[in-house]
Amino acid sequence: MDLRAGRFDGQMTDDAAAFSSSIEFDKRIFEADINCNRAHTTMLIEEEIIPKESGEKILKTLDKLEKEGLSALNLDPSFEDIHMALEDYVTKEIGPEAGFMHTAKSRNDQVCTDIRLTLKNEIENTIINIKSFINTIVEMAKENTHTLFIAYTHLQHAQPTTFAHHLMAYANELRRDCERLIDTYKRVDMSPLGSAALTTTGFPINRDRTAELLGFSQVMDNSIDGVSSRDFAAEAIFDYAMLSTTLGKISDEIVIWSSYEFRMVECSNQYSSTSSIMPQKKNPDIAELSRGKSTIAYGELMTVLAMIKGIPHSYNRDLQEVTPHLWNAIDNTNDILGIVHGMLSTLTINKERTEELAGANFATATELADVIVREKELPFRTAHRIVGRIVSDAIEEGVTTNDIDNDYVNKVAKEVTGEPLDLGEELVNQALDPLKNVKSRTVKGGCAPGAVEESIQNMEKFLKE
Structure with missing residues (x-):
């Protein structure tokens, strides 16, 4: 029986019916559709909009369908969607009383x-x-x-x-x-x-x-x-x-x-x-x-x-x-x-x-510039120019980070500013050491172990919410 036969005498062609059908991807909402009809029917019974006996038959049939699963439905493309297939199932089980299920409800x-x-x-x-x-x-x-x-x-x-x-x-x-x-x-x-x-x-x-x-x-x-x-x-x-x-x-x-x-x-x-x-x-x-x-x-x-x-x-x-x-x-x-x-x-x-890789290719150069700013109170742009020159000279001379010492820094600084920096070997080595470099980044969100551990703790709080 065509559940919507009231408006049209004829039927869609097979290709038009297949073209308009959503049955295939409606399978995803099968359980939701049962629950939707169940809730709506329950409300209709409670508000005394439909006969209680008919409503209970509908609910019992919906429970039966839920147990039987999607395979119990007729999923022929002649049904436009899962809603019509489900109503067809209930109609075949209990007859015309199934129509009460659609009271005050649209497929929309x-x-x-x-x-x-x-x-x-x-x-x-x-x-x-x-x-x-x-x-x-x-x-x-x-x-x-x-x-x-x-x-x-x-x-x-x-x-x-x-x-x-x-x-x-x-x-x-x-x-x-x-x-x-x-x-x-x-x-x-x-x-x-x-x-x-x-x-x-x-x-x-x-x-x-x-x-x-x-x-x-x-x-x-x-x-x-x-x-x-x-x-x-x-x-x-x-x-x-x-x-x-x-x-x-x-x-x-x-x-x-x-x-x-x-x-x-x-x-x-x-x-x-x-x-x-x-x-x-x-x-x-x-x-x-x-x-x-x-x-x-x-x-x-x-x-x-x-x-x-x-x-x-x-x-x-x-x-x-x-x-x-x-x-x-x-x-x-x-x-x-x-x-x-x-x-x-x-x-x-x-x-x-x-x-x-962490210690290669002058990756620690930024820290050396920061040390110059902190220790010698030079503007960062001046420190940036000195360190940039250190790197370019080192690359040209085939020198690696491990070869850069206090004397090398002084030589370049004097060429750039006219004055040596005299940071000392310990500060230069510390600035260019990748592990010490990492440990100095203690600012919130930084890469120092303590900062990362704080980030981990924050994330664990989120996971517990």
Whole structure:
């Protein structure tokens, strides 16, 4: 029986029915649709809008369907969506009384409610997984507060740091990704149920009651907004796109660090492959794929923004096409999250190599300039000019950081300013030593072990919230 046979005598062609059907991606909201109908029917019974006996039959049938699962539904494309398939199931079980289930309810508000219910669960699960990843990073950082590492700007040697300090940069980025989802959750956690087609209903329904039964924190204030808004979906996709950006950045650095030229880390064999022709190769394929797949959510975001921009209020069928892009962005990002979590946690750090790089290529030059400012009260720009000249002369003469002493500094300073600095061997050596350099960065957020430990403690507080 066509549940909407009242308006048209004829039926859609098969290709038109298949084209308009959302059955395939509606499978995602199956459980939410049962819960939505259950809550709405319960409210209708309580408000004495439908006969109690009929309502209880509907509830009993919904319980039966929940136990049987999605496979119990007729998922033929002739049904436009999961809502019609579910109503068809109930109708076959109890007959025309099933029609009471749709009293004071439209598919317009029903699908919005289902999407929001499902998205709430998705966001909750992603938050749990992000926090799990952060916790792994924190534990890795605890073990590497003294592991020298090199920090880059423009992918060029910049300053020495520690592996723990770099790891905690990841942790803080992931924390913001998590906080964005937490904030978005507030705007998803609003019930549109009861908006009906767009102007609510003449039946005396209790929207607060259905919101309570479904676990929503509030009811949406405007029924037109209730059925037509999809900004919450776009916002969620943006959050997943930003999370993908963080994960792509981690993947990109793993690709770089594991190369022969850098040799800072080695990927686990579990996340690597070899060449089909070059037997010596160990390729970071999984990191590369993660980096590549991290762009998928961007495309989904742009698609959804374009969809919701050019349509009038209130419900338009275009909105049906939003949800596949929402679910794809979520699924893809969650896959990357799990992969990058496992990949980072199984990295092997080449500590000898990272220590070598931390002290190479004059990475400690900034500290030497700072020492000149502190000890000789020279303007930083003057100190910057002196140290810049020291580096350029050293490179030209084939001199390394280890060869720069107090006499070398005095020679250059005299050429630049006309006066020697006389810092002394101890201060020059201390400024140019990468480990001492790192330990001097005690400012909040810095790379000194104590500063990183404070950052770790702050992150652990967040994880316990």
